Amino acid sequence: VTLAQNGPVTLWARDAAHVAEMQSSRRNDRRLPMTVLPENVSVTAEIEAATQAPVLLLAMPMQQMGGFLTAHAARLAGKTLVACSKGIDLTTGRGPTELIAAACPDARAAILTGPSFAADIARGLPTALTLACAEDCEALQTQLSTPTLRLYRSTDPLGAELGGALKNVIAIAAGVVIGAGLGDSARAALMTRGFAEMSRLALRLGARAETLAGLSGFGDLVLTCTSAQSRNFRFGQALGAGEDFDPTTTVEGVATAKAVSVLAQRRGVEMPIATMVAALSEHRITVSDAAQALLSRPLKEE
Ligand SMILES: NC(=O)c1ccc[n+]([C@@H]2O[C@H](COP(=O)([O-])OP(=O)(O)OC[C@H]3O[C@@H](n4cnc5c(N)ncnc54)[C@H](O)[C@@H]3O)[C@@H](O)[C@H]2O)c1
Numbered sequence: 001v002t003l004a005q006n007g008p009v010t011l012w013a014r015d016a017a018h019v020a021e022m023q024s025s026r027r028n029d030r031r032l033p034m035t036v037l038p039e040n041v042s043v044t045a046e047i048e049a050a051t052q053a054p055v056l057l058l059a060m061p062m063q064q065m066g067g068f069l070t071a072h073a074a075r076l077a078g079k080t081l082v083a084c085s086k087g088i089d090l091t092t093g094r095g096p097t098e099l100i101a102a103a104c105p106d107a108r109a110a111i112l113t114g115p116s117f118a119a120d121i122a123r124g125l126p127t128a129l130t131l132a133c134a135e136d137c138e139a140l141q142t143q144l145s146t147p148t149l150r151l152y153r154s155t156d157p158l159g160a161e162l163g164g165a166l167k168n169v170i171a172i173a174a175g176v177v178i179g180a181g182l183g184d185s186a187r188a189a190l191m192t193r194g195f196a197e198m199s200r201l202a203l204r205l206g207a208r209a210e211t212l213a214g215l216s217g218f219g220d221l222v223l224t225c226t227s228a229q230s231r232n233f234r235f236g237q238a239l240g241a242g243e244d245f246d247p248t249t250t251v252e253g254v255a256t257a258k259a260v261s262v263l264a265q266r267r268g269v270e271m272p273i274a275t276m277v278a279a280l281s282e283h284r285i286t287v288s289d290a291a292q293a294l295l296s297r298p299l300k301e302e
């Protein structure tokens, strides 16, 4: 919707019936109700039509990205592929740009990530994101920036995608704290220690500290841990309150917590909050036992 301010956009959906619905109503009520698609957004179910563009934004759930890339690798060859997904692939332990590099070695991979609710962007509310690519991406930054979407470029895609992935895990934990009535002070402590955990793992994997301190890490962590617009936060809140949550809602932090726990153990990095979120999400531990386990850890320097 926002990129249509810069020129024609093709929106691809797999389901022809849903495409027909969107073409006639000019809305995607299932995913972005109340937003009318601009005239120069054309909707198609034909992947051939969608992959005519030189630049493609990949915005499907993280655990679906690998399959999509493999299925369409030939059509994606040589394209600029901008991943918008946040997470770590459970099967390979890879982030979005690594999945792209593995499936489409001659495509140019970038990650677009940061504090952004789709509904805010679609409403034209001011939003800032990180666009990270291994090589300089100044032209792409200009092409994808709009009057209300301000992109900052980075050459640290690893750091940017780890920030986007890990913040979802901490956001679940923040939701649990609020849902369980443990209070705002506990949430602030958890966000701070969660940021320390995110940075510890990301730097061990080769990311830059300044990337984690930027929009894709700190910025997205603050947004997602403090807003009920966040599905990860709301999922945690329901978990903390012992309530059910709609299983059809995309909650990227659940799979990411699982993937991170394995990654952290393999690399010998302490990730107590992520490990606890994985255990809570799988109902292997109660909220009170999880809180007790975190609070009773040995005292240490900050
Ligand atoms: N919604 C937001 O505010 C927001 C903001 C920034 C980043 N993201 C990220 O975008 C990614 C997608 O999440 P979302 O919010 O759009 O979820 P969503 O549940 O709203 O929509 C997911 C879309 O992906 C499609 N899809 C599912 N499997 C697919 C496949 N195999 N191939 C092609 N399309 C498929 C679904 O049909 C649906 O249209 C996530 O990684 C999320 O973290 C979301």
Ligand SMILES: O=P(O)(O)OC[C@H](O)CO
Binding pocket: 086, 114, 115, 116, 117, 118, 168, 171, 220, 223, 224, 229, 230, 231, 232, 233, 250, 251, 252
């Ligand atoms: O709804 P969430 O929790 O997936 O958050 C959406 C975006 O990632 C916020 O930056």
